[in-house]
Amino acid sequence: MKRFRCEVGVPLAEQKELGHNRWHPDIPPLYEVGLGDEVILEAGGYDDYQLKDVDDDQDIRDFDLTRTHPMAGPIKVDGVKAGDLLVVDVLDIQPLSGIGYSNILPGMGGPLADRFPGGYKTVWDLHGTYATSRMIPGVEIPAISHPGVIGVAPSQQLLDQWNRREDPLIEQGLAGPRADARDTAVLRTLEGKEWERVAETAARTVPPRENGGNLDIKNLSRGSRVYFPAFVDGALFSTGDFHFAEGDGEITWNAIEMDGVGWYRFGVIKDGMAKYGIKTPMLRPSPIDPNFGTRYLSFTGLSATGEEQRYLDSTMAAVQAVEQCIEYLTKFGYTPEQAYTIISVAPCEMHIGGIVDIPNAAVTLKLPLDIFDQDILPK
Template sequence: MPEVLFHIDLSKPMEEQDVPGHNRWHPDIPAAVSVKAGSEFRIECKDWTDGQIQNNDDPTDIRDVDLTRVHVLSGPVHIEGAEPGDLLVVDILDIGALPGAEWGYNGIFARENGGGFLVDYFPEAGKSIWDFHGIYTTSRHVPGVRFPGLIHPGLIGVAPSHELLDAWNARERELVKSNPGRIPPLANLPEPRSAVLGSLRGAQFDRVAAEAARTVPPRENGGNCDIKNLSKGSRIYFPVFVPGAKLSVGDIHFSQGDGEITFCGAIEMSGWIDLHVDVIKGGMAKYGITDNPVFRPGPVEPRFSEYLVFEGISVEETTGTQHYLDANVAYRRACLNAIAYLQVLGYTAEQGYMILGTAPVEGRISGIVDVPNACCTLAIPTAIFDRDVLPHA
């Protein structure tokens, strides 16, 4: 087993860990540990909410979750020799659940507290608990479904430079100004409340907390990309923006459907991840990887041979309004069509929504050129069900 560089005590919040992590992005958050290029090591991670969700049947904790706490990340890890302009190469060697925490949860977030992709249809909070049986998972809240997990970090990234951080905050502030009263908001701006900033204290803590970017969206540094195929065996090439790169990781998922549509849309868990790091000097210019990370998927993933595929087009489902090549509308329609079908099978709409968020469903932009309709598809592997779910004459 690789050396554990970042330990987690599940009974303590992140700021009370022996070495605290962080829940904001800022270049001045100090590194928690330092490694040489070529090193292999293990990082332990809390679930993204810092332990706010309990293994029970009550969705109140989902309804009331404090989203100013998220995402709690383990790190930053300083990689010796990494400099701005380099590429940080990160190999995900292995990943799993922490002993004694072999369960996870999925949540539908209330409109007033985060919402989700289908918040207009599911404005109330909901929760399902998923138990792990080796590589498989089942839920007492979604009966008749069993599938193997593709465990992955929902969030992994490097620190931004001061210039990049300023650009993030400026563009997201302008977006919020366009509709400041929207619920949920168009973006989550810097919020000092509940900030965890590693070992920073005093006046420096206050300054960084007021400037630091929230971890909610993916950005140029990687971050909360929620890519289910970024699992064991994957290799990621991160642009480096600050000395040492300052790599952080968290938000581990046991399984997820493409899009993570319920917002708390995967099977969220606490876990560990084994990493190998290396540096390509001058790699950003050499390979043109300057704006966002690039990754190579690993060889390990569930293999399904049969799917039921639902289509959606960019026509508003309630008004019939035509949208021009709008993949957001088209994917929403595909999801709603799939949920309607799952209801025919006997699931509630909420259970159907959770299946799409947790099971390894495949989402695709299938057509984006045939004006005026974008076409998106959502493919559900039929083998996850304990019965035949296909239509028959």
Template sequence: MEVDEGEDVLLETRDAFDGQMRPGVTEADFAGMDAGVIHPLTGPVAVKGAAPGDLLEVEFVDIQPQPHAFSVIFPGFGFLRDVFTEPFMVHWNIADGFATSDQIPGVRVPGASFMGVSGVAPSHAQLSEWTRREAELASRGGVALPPDAGGAVPIAGVGATHGIRTLPPRENGGNFDVKQLSTGSKLLLPVAVEGALFSTGDAHFAQGDGEVCVTAVEMGATCTVRFRVLKGEAERQNIRWPRFSREDYYIAPEWAAPRRFVATMGMPVREDGVNEGENLTLACRNAILNMIDLLQERGFSRDQAYVICSVAVDLKVSNVVDVPNFVVSAFLPEDLFVG
């Protein structure tokens, strides 16, 4: 569709697995699923007047969840994919502002709905450059998935073989999984093509900062957005990367830290005692592993603990100056638990 600035635009979105994780699905069904259809997006929406060099402001006016959601541990994916190698399925019921599940009894996750993927269309030059740099990363042994027509919509045309994957975010936006981009927030995206061509999807009912098992409380949702075009601002200020803001942040102090919490720390020291100084990735890993240990002490299974970390535990960089041991903290809200 094509819209004017200031119009409310209502977008019906599908869940991140395109409806494959419906109620009744179990771990036994995972093998038959199509991984190529991850991240179905609703769009593109053309915004009248938007042109290359502009900055597009996207205000998230409302995000209404569907009643069913899910979280999964999917073998081969996630931050601790070398540790968690078996599938695990969690179905959530969303009602009265909370998500609850028979698979993780005693836990009630408060809702803070947001869209995991939001972005504008890249230019042909950006497509070429990003494909080149990700191929170069892969050639150095890094993880970057090349273009693949599998699961692409539409199947025909150049997009299926030359389009970029939706898994990583880039300069045009994409799969941020930033939970603070909830109702009332504003996302700023540099425009690269006429009309900007905005798309969104991958709605989450709740998520911990980090989304460590690779899924949050995943759902379909109805998202209402409103656009404003800041003429020439991306070019004038040389803004290449997305930004976001929220004016009423002060009413949500739990984003800084929950009112009641317990936290674990991680530092860059391996289990064999080797100190990998200033390694934030290892510090993150250790913070989560320590939190999983804490949750197991409280009676949760290792799989349950990993999912709880993904949907409700916030990873925060506590310091990057106290060499060699940078600190990452994992915050667990105590109000999560009922009974």
């Protein structure tokens, strides 16, 4: 089995087996495999080893967002043509160094970032199937490990479309910068003019797109299968941003982030994009996801609260459910920072309840009860 190593603690730009941190069809493949082949890929965490296992949180204040996400790949899959579906079996996801981080980054901490201007850092010890943190005692998070980033290369045409539609938001500060972030682009072995040409238009990895990418889907966990539309021949598969666990919504913008090891197997469905009408990734969940049965407490959020009213805004409803849950958890001794973090990293479910009962959208946030060492049911 071919395995590509990541040296723990070393930034992507200095790794021997170079990966990349931008999307572009012209990034040279790391490796070429055939149908049915497997490969094991290691990668640093989303932070590119900027975070340190110390209580001091200077690292989250100095954080350079443009270095996210170091990806392993691209893997070129022989036998896959543009228009096919690339079938990827996520055979395993494991921690590499055994340390995890979840942060409320100052100014980049999700919808409630304003409530936590100083940010908040959490370090997790990964003990096999469970994570614990000295910053959040009394909580034990079971693994639902998955790659936050998993995707294929866009075609040039698709890349151009991304840039066209995102540029206006970049200008308004509603999406991460591309040109201003060029210096930290790592594009495998590209250098000089080729590096410049590709870096110019290569897409940042933060938003998920038609190629997958930063999907942040907790159920894309070890044992699941993903069907990707292939936009270029060979598909050019890449992965990284491993998560030990995450809640639906990844509300603080951080899961339990870790450097990790992914084990993948590749297959194809010929002409699958047209045959099945697939334009975005489709997936089958794993049989070994955590099963909490009935042991959840669900909070509801609406797109209206107090005097505020929006029209079918599910994002607002989700945030309201999160606010309700934070308030609840503070009654059991957790600080708002801890509560917000728990909601982001525990295998919470965030279900869209209704987006048709005008004018209010409703979202339910299901919090698993058994991650706590105290009983948090109301009495």
